[in-house]
Amino acid sequence: MSKPRIVLAYSGGLDTSVAIQWMKEHKDVEVVACAVDVGQGIDDLDEIRQRALDCGAVDSVVVDARDEFATDFIAPALKANAMYMGKYPLVSALSRPLIVKHLVRVARETGAAGVAHGSTGKGNDQVRFEVGTMCLAPDLETIAPIREWALTRDAAIDYAAERGIPIPAMTKKSPYSIDENAWGRTAECGILEDPWAAPPEDVFERTVSVKDAPDEPEEVVIAFRDGLPVSLDGRELPLAELVAEMDRRAGAHGVGRIDMIEDRLVGIKSREIYECPGAITLLTAHRDLEDLCLEQELAEHKRAEEGRYAQLIYNGLWWGPLKKALDAFMEEANSYVSGEVRVQLYKGAASVVGRRSDAGLYDFGLATYDVHDQFDQSLGEGFVKLWGLPLKSWAAKTGRTDGVT
Numbered sequence: 338m339s340k341p342r343i344v345l346a347y348s349g350g351l352d353t354s355v356a357i358q359w360m361k362e363h364k365d366v367e368v369v370a371c372a373v374d375v376g377q378g379i380d381d382l383d384e385i386r387q388r389a390l391d392c393g394a395v396d397s398v399v400v401d402a403r404d405e406f407a408t409d410f411i412a413p414a415l416k417a418n419a420m421y422m423g424k425y426p427l428v429s430a431l432s433r434p435l436i437v438k439h440l441v442r443v444a445r446e447t448g449a450a451g452v453a454h455g456s457t458g459k460g461n462d463q464v465r466f467e468v469g470t471m472c473l474a475p476d477l478e479t480i481a482p483i484r485e486w487a488l489t490r491d492a493a494i495d496y497a498a499e500r501g502i503p504i505p506a507m508t509k510k511s512p513y514s515i516d517e518n519a520w521g522r523t524a525e526c527g528i529l530e531d532p533w534a535a536p537p538e539d540v541f542e543r544t545v546s547v548k549d550a551p552d553e554p555e556e557v558v559i560a561f562r563d564g565l566p567v568s569l570d571g572r573e574l575p576l577a578e579l580v581a582e583m584d585r586r587a588g589a590h591g592v593g594r595i596d597m598i599e600d601r602l603v604g605i606k607s608r609e610i611y612e613c614p615g616a617i618t619l620l621t622a623h624r625d626l627e628d629l630c631l632e633q634e635l636a637e638h639k640r641a642e643e644g645r646y647a648q649l650i651y652n653g654l655w656w657g658p659l660k661k662a663l664d665a666f667m668e669e670a671n672s673y674v675s676g677e678v679r680v681q682l683y684k685g686a687a688s689v690v691g692r693r694s695d696a697g698l699y700d701f702g703l704a705t706y707d708v709h710d711q712f713d714q715s716l717g718e719g720f721v722k723l724w725g726l727p728l729k730s731w732a733a734k735t736g737r738t739d740g741v742t
């Protein structure tokens with residue numbers, strides 16, 4: 338009888354590398370490693386695949402999910418202008434449901450009994466991995482070796498040395514805990530845990546500091562179709578490539594650094610540093626185009642739903658029914674959002690300096706104050722009387738004039 342199989346979300350880093358052996362020893366299972374490329378900058382997929390085998394996995398798969406991440410995860414987040422606490426574009430929170438999807442797929446293909454992840458017990462990622470698995474495969478068990486083991490970095494290195502586990506060469510000591518993908522890069526730990534300490538420059542990889550940013554602004558014209566960016570400066574690009582290029586160009590101007598105190602789902606406040614140059618630029622442009630294209634009531638309701646949408650993604654509910662229902666709403670709203678946005682990248686800021694759209698609701702004849710004005714200003718008189726009528730009745734009745742006599 339062979340042992341039960343567990344599919345581990347494998348990053349190629351120290352923790353998940355030693356987790357393979359630990360699960361074999363402590364859970365009496367075989368481990369299938371599954372690494373997913375979501376644009377975190379893996380040079381060699383084959384090398385990662387082999388590394389997992391060298392660490393003791395019975396099988397090892399790598400998935401190039403860069404396009405899928407863009408079209409099925411970044412795209413809906415962008416349509417919903419999803420920013421947790423109004424600031425964080427959900428970098429890690431977006432990749433977890435995709436990784437879960439592939440873990441479950443591989444589990445089915447290999448007849449595995451469960452899936453495993455390398456998250457600790459203090460963060461959001463454990464929730465996203467496990468609740469995601471509950472949704473897509475309620476029958477599968479989930480194992481969290483790092484949480485159970487309460488592993489420290491030094492202990493992991495000792496454990497690897499004792500058992501002859503090849504520690505990945507890239508395990509050079511970084512003072513930060515990093516997670517990254519095509520939508521951005523996250524950094525925690527080290528000096529960043531002091532919320533008063535300004536982030537040292539060595540935290541950043543995708544953005545230059547504002548003082549090193551070019552003295553000349555750069556303009557980019559982003560075209561959107563049905564709420565998604567389709568070209569940069571007239572050059573059509575698949576979404577994954579467009580996001581990557583936007584990220585490079587905006588990062589070169591220092592756009593997209595975020596320093597925030599974040600409310601984790603598990604109740605802890607944490608200090609987070611993010612770099613999301615492409616995401617911030619695209620979100621800024623998309624929001625602006627919506628302002629031009631969405632009818633007022635729809636726009637207002639959408640803004641209210643966006644916070645909820647971001648929160649549910651942050652909280653690991655990606656595969657649940659509310660997300661699906663809200664997606665239908667976001668999709669419908671975005672069917673109006675086509676046009677172009679001019680964005681200026683300059684000294685850390687992505688600023689919209691122009692927008693136009695055939696679907697736009699801006700009407701020069703109504704908006705202008707010059708001689709071309711077509712708005713019948715006499716309508717204002719009746720409008721104001723009716724708009725203020727409820728308050729006028731209330732004030733007359735109650736006499737509450739806020740102390741003004």
Ligand code: ARG
Pocket residue numbers: 427428429430460461462514515516523525599609
């Ligand atoms: N605080 C962010 C989030 O919950 C980033 C998490 C980064 N994950 C990590 N394993 N370093 O989405």
